[in-house]
Amino acid sequence: MTPEDLDDVLDLRKRAFGPLSSSDNDTWRRAVLPSLGEGRYLGAFDGSRLAAAARLRRFTQWWHGRPQPMAGVAGVTVGPEDRGRGVGTRIMRAVVERATALGDAVSALYPATTPIYRSLGYEHAGAQYNVTLPAESLRGIRPSGPVKIRRMGPGDAAELISVLHRVHAAARSSGPVSWDEDTWSLWLENKDDFLYLAEDGFVVYRWRGGDMRVESLVAASPDTTKALWSLVGSASSIARNVVASVAPDDPVLWLLRERSHEEVTQARWMFRVLDVAAAVERRGYPAHAACDALVTVEDPLAGRRSWRLEFAGGSGAATPAEEAGVVLSVNGFSALYAGIPTGTLRMCGLMSGDERYDEALDMAFAAKPYMLDDF
Template identity: 80%
Template sequence: MEIRDLTPEDLDDVLDIRKRSFGPLAAGDADRWRQAVFPALGEGRYLGAFDGSRLAGAARLRQFTQWWHGKPQPMAGIQGVTINPEDRGRGLGTRLMRAVVERAAALGDAVSALYPATTPLYRSVGYEHAGAQHNVTLPAEALRQIRPSGQVKLRRMGPGDAAELVSVLHRVHAAARSSGPVTWDEGTWSLWLGIEDDFLYLAEDGFVVYRWRGDDLLVDNLVAGSGETARALWSMVGSASSIARNVVAPVAPDDPVLWLLRERSKEEVKQARWMFRVLDVAAAVERRGYPAHVTCDAVVTVEDPLLGGGTWRLEFAGGSCAATAVSEPGVVLSVNAFSALYAGVPTATLRMSGLMSGDERYDEALDTAFAAKPYMLDSF
């Protein structure tokens, strides 16, 4: 079995595997998928596993920007990991994912994330559960009752607004000190903003993308940098309450809309869990944001059989972290555990799960520095 880069000639076979794994794509969606994946072919971000000339499996590495405590960094989003039904159960998925992790590191990404169809495969190559996409169902009438001031100007947007939309996302996530959300590149947003059945509105510091789904409304994204913009966008979505019964939307765990509702008791929230992996410890901690008031240090040993581990002294100050290789005892973690710690999972949880050992004197410092409530608004 050979693992190599895919070419344009392989895309029909990839679509066939996707159909057998996830179900068929509509004709329009298949065309849009081809447009979206084509750039990845020349960037070394789409790998295939071949049995001779026959494609047996594939996996794509998407280019994202991910935010950690309001600071952006490049992130490899792993998508479309598919194995032919007749090739499953032979360890091919593990071999393919090992190649994907090595490729992501070679491309310079220090962190990676994915939405798992199964946990054991991804844990075996260093990923650990870190956060979720929180999809909440809200009564449309409750959103209609949110009263905006009328001062926020909303306009329809299209493919030509991709650059401005990305700029809004960067400003909002930085100001909110967000952890976990991802930003698509401008080219991908241009494709998404061209979908005819979506309703797209842009404000100076926010936007919304939503559509009908049966008798309900489905929000893809709603991001706001101010209370007034949040009120304007949510109330506009709720203005369809004479027809729509519910609105289903991905939100942050502490999204302001949950406090703007007049009535709030029971909520229906479905979580789509995502997993996270640190690929380069020193680069990942230096690219992350931290609370500006935190000044501390810790020694961590990270064991990574696939990419190689090491021991570092992490020094946190002024919202940044410096990593220096050392040879002294400290906290000991697998790369899975360090990835979870990076995403805000407490040291007590990691120790009780048997994922962390060693010197306990650094636990409070690590909890304080890496504290986070990671979430995503997008799935991939």
């Protein structure tokens, strides 16, 4: 689509998600302009009328600490009068084809409903974990050494991205994403956010009613982890609770003095492998995983193909094979890639056939996928 289509896109968004405020409207337009220029905003038209739209966000995503490009599907909207006519399926097929053509090997989305995305190869893989903590409990966390923290703004986007690369590589993270530099610069303009940067970490948080909302807090060292959480907890004289997006095994959960009951909500996201060979090559793996496996992937958009997977030294490769091994739908392979155990995949019908490779596949693709960001 082109800038001339944006008024029609906003009309669709209003009918699907409700109206945007004037300030959010302006921010949204600034955010989507680069995707228009890159051919990452697609529309389905009935004559000259826009019937559906979907956007491909340009992300970096980490898998076992290794970054790769990822197509984040967002803003999937279908006009009320066009629902039930197959328009949603048609626009999503175009999204998958476009993402593949742009060179993305993997894709993710937060679903409003599961069936349409599952029918096109997406499968549930991970979650955004939001935990509610007493603000006072964070105030007791203290760094054991000095940590220099400063406020950050739009000009710090590149440094922030560099921090994310170091943190997720060191933690061997699976699932978290980073926006591109232009988008980070835009988000860092938000006057309602509190933005702090350290040499090896950062935090983005804000007031939400009478509580604090932590959008993102990452750190590579114990002292910076403690310093940033203590900074958030310094609002405990006013804020009662802190609602934070965290990893399922985030260190803050072990730094709390008292931990007996936690309120955790999950926003589930779905994942799809678009290009088997590229996705396997770009992913990171446990260094001790030295094994191989034969898999056959059945993809409704790409057909049925068999692959020999080989893993060694933290890297992997997929080469075409003649023999059929483990049989997976592309949904099943996508879930396997995200660390869902082979036993689970077999029990729910996403995997069948030869069982001799199950242990090797579980070892190679082991992961606890999560995201800190919604999109």
